[in-house]
Amino acid sequence: MKLPRLIPLAALLAAALVSSAHAAIWIKGCDVSSLKKSEDKGGKYFYASGYQDDALKILRDGGVNTVRLKVWVNSPDGYHNKARVLAVAKRAKSFGQKILVDFHYSDTWADPGKQTKPSAWSSYNLSALNTAVYNHTYDICKALANQGTPADYVQIGNEINDGLLWNEGRLSSVNYNFTNLCQLLRSGINGAKAANSSTAIVLHIAKGGDWELIKWWFDNVKAQGIAWDYTGVSYYPYWHGSLTSLQTALNNAASRFAKPVLVVETAYPFTLAAGDSAANNIGLSSQLVSGYPATLQGQYDMIKKICTIVNSVPNNRGAGVIYWEGTWTPVTGNGWDNINASSGNNWENQALFDFTGKALWSMDAFKLF
Known part of the structure; x- marks a missing residue:
């Protein structure tokens, strides 16, 4: 049996020196939105030693201190809804x-x-959508607070480069006028804050290595009077620019908007092999970043590098990194298509557990920060 890899002493000492001079990132997260469905469909999770346990506990022991949970309004498969979020939130807390x-x-x-x-909102005009966004956001956040597991952070929308709730809130459908979008953002923010005033607000767009895009988008939101707490971006190194461009974008965003920056989504493969019949999103060597092979070491090194970039943002404004869908192992019935039980998983080679559910030592990179 292969023993779990230990973090080298030199790396731990280096991390300690960094932390002594610079406040370490405080959000070391993993999106576990697929977890409950995986478990219900038979998925199991193990420490590297082979001992079975709760995936959230295994992640915690691997350095993950925050979990991210997506919410859909009326999910056809009965997941990603209030009841499932409440259940996983209770476990995480x-x-x-x-x-x-x-x-x-x-x-x-x-x-x-x-x-x-x-x-259910398909016929709503902008006014009705604003009311629905407020009520939906308030309902979920209030239920979490009432359960004793209040949301620490809330995203008002997911990767909303071109707005949300199309077409009323779509930027490109109104000649990139931010007025409608910002009405909807304000409704969501107000709903979250009414439920729990201490909840921090994250605004999230994709393409984290594109500074000009980030500047344009957040400048326009700011001009509409929107207040947020964390500037959030997705950064997938095979899609969103070089690691150097990520550093530039985060440094500039932290300076320009005077708010902490957060990599809300990232991932990297530990293998190019597939765990089911579905082709992997990242399954070719040509898609990889030079110097970062699709191996456990390559995955570890990429997580460490992205955390290092965020941690080096000036003025301690590098908030953290959230790994996307680290528990999405290949389990029949838990594929991409939520209404097609036979659909496969295109992401399992980028999880933080192997195809059998055993924890990968690459997650230990979070322990360095």
Whole structure:
């Protein structure tokens, strides 16, 4: 049996020296939105030693102090909803982890290429959408607070480069006028704050290595009087620019907006092999970043590098890094398509557990910070 890799003493000493001179990142997270469905479909999770336990506890012991949970409005498969979020939030809080709630304001995946209105809101005009966004956000956040597991952080939308709740809140449909979008953002922010005034607000767009995009988007939001607490970006190193461009973008954003910056999503493969019949999103060597092979060491090194970049943002404004869907192992019935039980998982080679559910030592990179 292969023993788990230990973090080299030299690396731990280096991390201690960094932390003594610079406040370490305080959000070391993992999106576990797929976890409950995985477990219900038979997924199991183990320490590297082979001992079975709660995946959240294993992640905690691997350095993860925050979990991210997405919320859909009326999910067809009965997951990613209030009841499931409440259940996982209770578990996470019992392990001392904080909670980031990711509101998609959709019944399915929301990202830069699609922000489909929930079916129940499909006929709503902008005024009705504002009311729905407020009520939905308040309802989830208030339920979490009433349970004794208040949301520490809330995202008002997911990767909303081109707005949300299309077409009313879509930027490109109104000649990139931010007025409608910012009305919807304000409704969500107000709902979250009414439920729990201490909840921190994250605004999140993709393409974290594109400073000009970040500057344009957040300048326009700021001009509309929107107040937020964390400037959030997705950064997938095979899609969103070089590591150097990420450093430049985060440093500039932290300076220009005087707020902590957060890499809300990132990931990297530990293998190019597939754990099921679905082709992997990142399954070719040509897609990889030079110097970072699709191995456990390569995954470890990439997590460490991105954390190092965030940790080096000036004025202690590097908040942290959240790894995307680290528990999404290949489990039948828990694929990409939430209404097709036979759909596969395109992401399992980028999880923080292997195809059998055993923890990977690459997550130990979080312990360095």
